[in-house]
Amino acid sequence: MVPIFMRALIIVDVQNDFCPGGSLGTARGNEVAAAVGHYLEGDLAKVNDYAHVVATQDWHIDPGAHFSENPDFVDSWPRHCVADTAGAQMHDALKDAPIDAYFRKGEYEAAYSGFEGKADGTALADWLRERGVDSLDVVGIATDHCVRATALDALQEGFEVRILTGMCAAVDNARGDKAFEEMEKAGAELV
Ligand code: VGL
Numbered sequence: 165m166v167p168i169f170m171r172a173l174i175i176v177d178v179q180n181d182f183c184p185g186g187s188l189g190t191a192r193g194n195e196v197a198a199a200v201g202h203y204l205e206g207d208l209a210k211v212n213d214y215a216h217v218v219a220t221q222d223w224h225i226d227p228g229a230h231f232s233e234n235p236d237f238v239d240s241w242p243r244h245c246v247a248d249t250a251g252a253q254m255h256d257a258l259k260d261a262p263i264d265a266y267f268r269k270g271e272y273e274a275a276y277s278g279f280e281g282k283a284d285g286t287a288l289a290d291w292l293r294e295r296g297v298d299s300l301d302v303v304g305i306a307t308d309h310c311v312r313a314t315a316l317d318a319l320q321e322g323f324e325v326r327i328l329t330g331m332c333a334a335v336d337n338a339r340g341d342k343a344f345e346e347m348e349k350a351g352a353e354l355v
Contacts, residue, residue, distance in 0.1 A: 169299040169324065172216040172292060173209070175200055176278055176304030176311050178258055179221055181244040181251035182333075183305075188244040190305055192333035197255035199331050200303055204261050215297055216264045218288070219254065220278035220304075220314065223247050223268035230274035237335065239274075247271065265291060276313035279321065289321045299324040301355075303331035307340035315347045325352040 178200060180186045183193030190196075203209050204217065222245035224230070232240035245252040247268075254261075267281030267288045275281070279288050292300075300323045302315050311332050318325045327347055334340025348354050 170215045170296045171212060171299040171301060172218060172295075172297045173204075173212070173214045173301045173303065174278060174288075174314065174318075175217065175219040175258065175261075175263065176302060176314050177220055177222050177245075177306070178255050178304050179245055179251065180253055180255060181222075183255055186244065186251055187242045188335075190333040190335055193305055194255070194257075196303070196305060196331055196333040197257040201257035201261060203303075203328075203331065212301065214301075216292075216295060217262055218265050218267060218283075218291070219258070219263045220267045220269060220281050220288070220310070221245070221252060221254070222270050222275070222310070223252060225271045227270050227273055227275075230270070245270070267291075276310045277317040278310065278314040279317035292323070297323070299326075301326045301328055302352075303328045305333045307332040307334040308336055308343045312343040312347060315352050316350055319347075319351045326355050327352050328355050 178197050181188050225247050231243050235241045265283040267283045269275035269281035300318050304311050
């Protein structure tokens with residue numbers, strides 16, 4: 165029998181602060197935002213027949229040592245994605261995207277994984293399971309941090325996971341490539 169998947173697209177942290185001009189801009193952030201926007205409008209997304217499209221957002225109020233005046237850009241960072249600021253908004257390229265729910269994370273601590281996020285009090289894994297989703301495509305920012313953590317948690321939670329690598333942007337390219345390898349080893353398919 166041909167397996168039937170119920171697949172969702174997870175757009176990780178495609179927020180202004182993670183794009184050029186933002187406080188923690190990745191080099192390819194704008195490119196990724198535009199590519200995800202086009203992807204959702206085009207035939208390829210139709211072929212993948214997403215049951216749902218969801219987004220995660222870093223949403224910081226007072227995340228402690230996650231913010232630093234002297235960030236190491238691995239475990240500590242300049243202020244970014246402060247709740248209700250322009251930097252925390254989704255990139256303009258996704259302003260009109262058909263996103264069903266936004267899962268916000270990191271209010272009072274570092275939260276790299278989208279699975280730490282909640283939409284109207286519902287955690288991402290529960291929200292997906294309630295809707296019968298068993299398979300996820302993951303895109304977004306940053307490959308070496310939030311995409312990585314989200315994909316690894318998704319696998320841990322028992323979802324089938326594909327990473328659409330062309331629509332992911334890294335803070336650091338070498339770390340990004342290592343993160344792709346790690347996700348693949350953990351069971352994700354790199355597309
Ligand atoms: C992220 C660094 C700090 C991310 C979040 O979205 O990958 N990176 N906070």
